[in-house]
Amino acid sequence: MTALIYSDEYMKHNTGNHPENQERLNVIVNSLKNKEIWNKIDVISPEPATEDDLLRVHSPSHIEYIKKFCDSGGGYIDYDTFAAPESYEIAKLAAGGAIKAADFVLKNSENAYSIARPPGHHATREKSMGFCIFNNLAIALEYLRNTHKIKKFLIFDFDVHFGNGTSEIFYSDPDVLYISIHQNPRTLYPGKGFIEEIGTGKGEGYNLNIPMPERSTTDDYIYILEKILEPAASKFNADFYFLDVGFDGHVDDPLSSMALTDKYYEYIINKMKNIAGFMSLILEGGYNLDVLSRCNVKIINALNNIKNEDYYKNELNVSENTKDTFNKIKDVFSPFYGF
Numbered sequence: 001m002t003a004l005i006y007s008d009e010y011m012k013h014n015t016g017n018h019p020e021n022q023e024r025l026n027v028i029v030n031s032l033k034n035k036e037i038w039n040k041i042d043v044i045s046p047e048p049a050t051e052d053d054l055l056r057v058h059s060p061s062h063i064e065y066i067k068k069f070c071d072s073g074g075g076y077i078d079y080d081t082f083a084a085p086e087s088y089e090i091a092k093l094a095a096g097g098a099i100k101a102a103d104f105v106l107k108n109s110e111n112a113y114s115i116a117r118p119p120g121h122h123a124t125r126e127k128s129m130g131f132c133i134f135n136n137l138a139i140a141l142e143y144l145r146n147t148h149k150i151k152k153f154l155i156f157d158f159d160v161h162f163g164n165g166t167s168e169i170f171y172s173d174p175d176v177l178y179i180s181i182h183q184n185p186r187t188l189y190p191g192k193g194f195i196e197e198i199g200t201g202k203g204e205g206y207n208l209n210i211p212m213p214e215r216s217t218t219d220d221y222i223y224i225l226e227k228i229l230e231p232a233a234s235k236f237n238a239d240f241y242f243l244d245v246g247f248d249g250h251v252d253d254p255l256s257s258m259a260l261t262d263k264y265y266e267y268i269i270n271k272m273k274n275i276a277g278f279m280s281l282i283l284e285g286g287y288n289l290d291v292l293s294r295c296n297v298k299i300i301n302a303l304n305n306i307k308n309e310d311y312y313k314n315e316l317n318v319s320e321n322t323k324d325t326f327n328k329i330k331d332v333f334s335p336f337y338g339f
């Protein structure tokens with residue numbers, strides 16, 4: 001049975017009327033309850049990540065800074081990242097949620113989805129940014145590597161923003177293949193995530209960015225992901241899979257200029273299930289509440305083997321810009337993955 005890792009405690013990361021606010025998780029939980037999906041999944045409470053868990057990813061000074069910042073009342077850490085007095089504790093709980101999901105996948109050979117906040121993929125070793133305090137996914141990965149001796153990890157991140165924190169943390173690591181599809185960084189935060197950022201040293205070739213043109217559709221995404229995901233995954237041959245989930249590439253999302261439809265979320269779950277078998281899913285962004293409510297139902301249904309659409313039935317309507325993007329990726333990554 002699919003597991004959902006969730007706690008009401010996440011509401012205590014009180015960001016007021018910030019786009020990344022409590023209502024996001026409320027609407028997800030309510031939609032799963034209304035559609036009677038809540039009783040068809042295993043809902044599990046997370047436990048906070050320990051200091052050792054955090055220290056495998058973050059510097060002691062970063063952890064100490066956040067703790068003191070929250071103890072002294074919180075506020076804006078930077079232009080767009082808010083912390084409440086409780087946020088240090090709740091950020092540890094969000095990281096613990098990612099660990100719990102990873103553990104569940106390992107022990108049960110089932111999928112597990114951590115819906116936590118604050119999100120994590122912009123947080124670097126040294127700093128919080130982009131609504132993120134600690135890097136939940138990286139903390140779960142290092143936990144698996146340290147505690148369960150798992151060797152090779154594939155991360156696929158489809159939040160509309162490039163996950164600069166996750167990318168940077170594993171940038172020289174040949175055992176972590178980070179693939180991110182996101183909006184062209186020239187027109188979206190955080191301004192990084194170009195094709196040429198391929199990793200460094202032994203990690204060269206293990207950071208694969210797919211920067212998509214503005215207004216890319218579900219067809220554009222399917223076209224390019226069909227050409228990249230499977231060949232890269234099969235060459236890399238990971239022992240464990242993370243799916244970093246964002247709903248902010250949806251056409252109705254206020255923070256991006258992309259044009260994904262609800263169908264994409266079902267497609268990507270089925271695609272990743274074919275590739276990975278089982279995976280750990282981690283919630284990042286998504287700021288339209290209706291989209292969060294509808295598309296999370298799509299995700300859980302797809303995890304529970306309910307399939308509605310045939311994605312390959314009609315010919316894909318693909319933009320020339322998307323084809324160009326693939327050709328550029330092909331030029332750079334053919335030596336590594338034979339695209």
Ligand SMILES: [Zn+2]
Binds near residue numbers: 160161246284285286
């Ligand atoms: Zn995002």
